[in-house]
Amino acid sequence: MAADNLMPESAPGTEIPLAAPPKVKGRKKIVDPAALEETVDTLWQETDGPDAFRTELLKLLRHTIDDGRAEIERRFLESNDGAEAVRANAYLMDVVVTSVADTATQKIYRNANPSQGEQICVAAVGGYGRGEMAPFSDLDLLFLLPYKQTPYSEQVVEYMLYLLWDLRLKVGHATRSVDECIRQAKADMTIRTSLLEIRYLWGAETLYADLRERFRKDVETGTETEFVEAKLAEADERHERLGDSRYFIEPNIKDGKGGLRDLHRLFWIGKYVYKVDKVAGLVERGVLTAAEARKFAKAQKMLWTIRCHLHYLTGRAEERLTVDLQTEMAKRMGYTNRAGAVAVERFMKHYYLVSKDVGDLTRIFCANIEAENRRKPRLRLSWGFQRKQDLGDFQVDGDRLNVVDDEVFSRDPVNLLRFFHTAQKNDLELHPHALRLVTQNLKRIDKDLRKNEEANRLFVEMLEAPQGPERIFRRMNEAQVLGRFVPDFGRVVAQMQYDMYHVYTVDEHTIVMLGILHRIEKGELAKDVPIASEVVHKVLSRRALYVAVFLHDIAKGRGGDHSRLGERVARRLCPRFGLSEEETETVAWLVRWHLLMSYAAFKRDVNDPKTVEDFSAIVRSPERLRLLLVLTVCDIRAVGPNVWNGWKAALLRELYWASQETLTGQGEEAGRKGRIEKAKKALHDALTGWPEEEIERHLTLGYADYWLAYDLDTHVRHARLVREAETEGRELAIESRVDAAREVTEIIVYTSDHPGLFSRITGAMAISGANIVDARIGTFSNGMALDVFWIQDEDRKAFDRPDKLAKLTVAIEKALTGRVNLLSELVKRRRSIERRARVMKIPTRVLIDNKASVTHTVIEVNATDRPGVLYRIARALREIKIQIFSAKISTYGESFVDVFYVKDLFGLKIDSETRIQEIRDALLTALADDAAPPRSDSGDS
Template identity: 25%
Template sequence: MNVELKANKKEIQRLTRTFKVNQLKIKKNFFEKKNGVVSCKLNSKNVDFLISELYKKVNKKLNGITKNLIVCAVGGYGRKQLAPYSDIDLLFIHNDFDNNDKLEKSIQFILYPLWDLGFNVGHATRSIKQASEFSKKDHTVRTSMLDARLICGSKTHFKKVIKVFKKDVTKKSKSFFKEKILERERKLLDINFNFIRNEPDIKQSAGSIRDINLISWGLKIFCIVQNSEEEEFLTKNEKKKLTRSLNFFLTIRCFLHYLSNRSNDKLSFDYQKMIADRIQRKSLKGVNSNVEILMNKYFYHTRSTKSFTQIVIKIIYEYIANKAHKISNKININVNNYSFVEDFIENFHRGKISIFYQRILFEKINLIPQSFFVSKKFLRFFKKSLVSSNKKETLLLLNDLGIISKVIPDFSKIVSQTQFDRFHSLTVDQHTLRAINILKDIKLNPKKKGYALAGKIFKKKFDKKPLFYATLLHDIAKGRGGKHESLGSAISKKILKTLHEDEATIKKVSWLVENHFLLSEYAFKKDIQDYSVIKKITSKIKNIRELDSLYLLTVADISAVDQGIWNDWKAMLLEEIYQKCEEEILKPPEFETLNKKINKVKKSVFMTSKISNKKINDFSKITYPNFWLLQTPKTIAFQIEKFFQGIEKKKDFNFSIIKKEKIIELTIVTNDRPKLFLDIISIFVSEKVSVLEARIFTLDDNSVIDTFKISLDGSDYLEKKEIESKIDKLKIKLENFGNDKFLDINNDLLLQKNIHQKIEISLDNTTSSTYSILVVVTNNRPRLLYDISKILIKNELIISTAKISTNGDFIEDSFYLRNKFGFKLRDGEFSDNLIKEIKLSLTKVPENVF
């Protein structure tokens, strides 16, 4: 029997018009009140209205449908958390319809207007019996039933469905909730390496909406099992915290949907600014921008939610698993009696971390005065957790519970403190604790790949306590303006006095905090083959113990920034600068003339190769001193043997590519000419090659030896065959280059979006005794090195060395320069004009900056 269910077009139009008017009112109300919970409830209510009206019309046309068909909201819509462009999930449950065509037409009558309005509608149709059967087989279906809410139809039938569902949940409560917990853990692992935490997913990231959903599901399962109300489990304070966090997340989510006019859960940098400017008042002149204030709030709420979720789901699971009959939300603890905290500490050391005590501390921590946390007994526990304990989760839990901030009140200022760039994708406290755990990893695994030298140093017998303190406090002044290392050094002295540390420890820690950038600044941005650079850095390091501690702190600090920041190149540079500093500190060389230094290098070349003394001396006649002083003897020997026959080049154009792990060493020997360096860089741009270091050695016969350390963009994610293919393409380009086939650089730049524009240019005439060092810090983009080099060459400057350090959004290029007469650049009009010209070239694309 065919059923005709023709919709009255005018009636449907009237309904959808009313619906759209309501949508606009909800949107206006949201932008005025900025309340996500209210807005989502109103959106849910508006969809309820539309579906109910459509349902009434179906019932009118097919009398008695209410006895046979119920419509339920499930998912976020069922929870009344419907964001403006979220999917609408519906469950149609029928009571054995005698006419399938009638059932199908009835459902279509409800769905079509929703589709016409542009909604993505997920829907399922089941009989009462099927609803029960599907729920038993699939935990995803079972989850949707937890959130099921009747929109229209028979309440009796709905209650019948829910009764059967609850009976099934009671039987499988333990496995059901465990699967929900494992599902969440798998999701967090899945997204960990696929999103930037400073651009979080407001729905799925750790501590966000999905964790609150998990608590809600756990409580519903628990209440089904116990036949009780949710109100009996959570305290008023816990409910208040959760509600506040949920409202914050839903408010951000509604902003994302409205501002992008689509379903959008990624809080990317551009939307952060748009939302922050709407939520915050214009920030006063000070350190933090509106965006930083917004993101600090975001990380405060995610941290609080994540911590509470970890605690409460364990308690719920424990009660469900043990079939406990009663659970109380009363946390009756006398905050003037700290025995429970002492019990917690004792259990902590034994590896028995009571979840009950964790819940109490999470609830009551602010009521316990700081004096307790700096008592001798508690400080012994804290210091042991910091320095001696190998358990990585210890400090993380103490931070989540707010204990570290109680011991060190200044630490609370960096909790949830964002570092507003792609380089630091963790908050300051997360980064700090990760750095400490990396030290513990090195201690436990001294031969770990990439950390061999760090492991060797850590095995030395010296007091590690100052190192761990310095790691804990190295960023303590972040977000306060000025140089945080200098301010942090002063703050660390005050903190350590309250922790009853001796003056010797305080002095060591404050020195490490103040100098925690020292090794990385020189290793990544200065030419460490230049002896005057090593002399300068070692003038600040008194002994090997300071060097050892500073090296370990530097390694931990860089490794804790984010995935991929610590790499073979940085490990190699830091190891090299450590060895040079160690040699200088242990055995400072006596004053040597230039000729004596060069002769020592020549001797080393002779001893480590098959090159005769005559050939070395003959070759030296066409070289300048820096050829010998700024390279290792091994590199010099390779160049002479590979590219020269006597003092003559074997070829007019020759090159060598050597791959070492993820770093490629390229050496080019050819005749010098104007713009040679630029033409080589153009090949790198075309092949998406990143330059890490470049050196240019001009010889007296107009030959030039250019050496490059390069890496392939995205090499971490490439297969071995893909890497080999890219190297082969690079070789072909170089061979064509040798045949005078040059590349034109396309002026169209493919630019990434940057958080904010940064241009800092300085000229350093003090670090090196023979070169001026031009330092350019700016937003990273393709052909940046090419554009800056072009300006330098145009101004007749000789580039001896270029070092490139990439830090997320920003790149720092350091150029070792001399003028055409071989002298340093003088401060004055020429230098000022050079800096202005470079700045002008870097300000062409402000539209990519938020």
């Protein structure tokens, strides 16, 4: 692409034609302009005065809009053609706006011979100017004047706007002279972009032509580079604000990465820089190939179709593809269930692939302009060395890696891997010309290349490179090289994780996880994950760890246990990657058990010796323990923002240390005693100013589990709370602490222990609008209970409003003293299940395990999360005389997995099959969506 292609071909003064109206098939069935004009004329003649006429005109235009929209929607639902629908909507609005303008100037404020200063032009701008309008988008208008506003033009504009507003249209408008438009376009890039898409609707054509000519001559000419830079920076800011990934579970169709706005950016730059009005013009200029232009049209049509469905389904300008809409969307767009994939997953995968196509197109297009017109080498000390070194079939162009000729990939297909390897090694961006060649040569990634020893060596070197694999693997994934070189990975590209826990698709989650592992190695996360940051440098199998991270979810979406299926994939792929037999065994084991540590830490009591015993029996070696810890931390942090927290870190840390002691032969029991004594001594030293006898008495209160469950700061806070309660003779003490970093509020309840205590506290929290995300139940040797809860509000934020916290305290006090009927209050409060939970349809499961603990029966409950669910579970267990000794509360998106360590009324494990079935039935009844509220009794009233 030559540099002079950036300059306009036509000389100043060339006549500017009026922009063509949207092309719509069967337009008269939507609205017939001539018939509408005739009806308006008839109304004007038959009504008595302007006010009566306006009333009848409103009725007519409302019917016109309603009928036109109904026809457009009917056609759209039949054809699923969003591109046609948005043109039809723009056409309908063109007719309405023109009719309103004619009415204002020919009937209400008739001016047979307007002066030059009284001329008006009405133009469409923005997306409406392109002739595209979603069902509930704004109507963006420019009222163009020759000079400053006159009384006449003010009357006309005011009449039009009020009429359009009364038609319930959302009108974005500006009234400016030509000079004002030019001046503001120079100063404001948003206005400049809006005027770039201007389209004539009605009025003085000379004003429109004058503005177009002056805009091209005074604004566009010579500022192409400035415009491109602004649009690229604007896109970067928008992507960062919305989350710099196109692989979110609930993407923004309009403004998200890979959405319509990115296609619009391509259109804007093409029009501004290359002076073309259609994508076909970019093909003529050689900017895009014909195949890429077809891909552009196909992507735009699908995105418009999705956006129209969103608007019609919600009845508003909704741009986010939320999960409650995705199932219906898939149905409307003709997706059906197939083996291994349900309709909604197929639809979303198609969306992600289209979104990736948009990224490919806009990257190639915009990077071409960057590379040839504004890019300068980044300053770096080693740049001179890099320019001199031999890069083989590649060369540095600016700060981008390009090819020496167009035959490099056909000459040696290994170069398809070597290209990315070289870019990573030298910290270079990828030249768009080379990327296009990569795309054109993807067919060369075949069985022979996959078996090629050098290609696999390069691949693994990139995976474990000191620079980190995240950036280059994302580029390889976007270029489709990653999925073709490792077809098993290709199967999870754009694979939706339809659980509302994971934020990303499977491939993006994996790439994010690789980046997190690299950051842990570099020490960037040492504050958040100190143990993982320490032990990662002790692992002996670093290469195996990186390969395991890459493969850990490789078998998702295959209709089975992805851990077991993934183990088989790992055993097949690792030898191909050049890993030794020992490394292969390690990778396969890590893939098979990559969920083990999180399961043991979050769903079992890490202070129960049986938990550590069972976990250690599977791990069997300190090296595997280190590897599994690091992998688990990376996996959790890569799920999405706000998933990792200090509570999870503490549980994993406790499990790690306890297991390490067992695996290194130190003796778990001896290790526990040592850690307990260490915790007690630390508290002893921290309680400065306390009498020695008070300290000693407090140290005798907690059982072993208590000292291992909390850190020093928490032990200190508990000690002060207990001391105050005893000094003041209070039977109930409640303390709250907002943890802004974790977006939770910690509630501590210290009171006398008795049956039903847990259920009453959880009930009080439910009626107060608190969502319990975690809980720890504890009993002291003095018969007092110290229960700790971590709660959020209904928006999943910290429960931090002072008035709500005060009401919560009162509710707990009333619940514990029997002054509130929890069941009736809960029924009043119970709101509808959140939209995502309704869609997830998570099956209710109750698992009862007598092998997980020597001393307790373990009950695991998995179901849809909703207000008061923990209270219902606790109450159901209390009603059948089951004592809860500890609880593990885990929320995963819209589902929960709660684990309870329980005993019967006599303090024994429950081993009777009849009793076990009774527990299961009671819980399933309590969790049934349509279950009638249980009968109130004195225990909860």
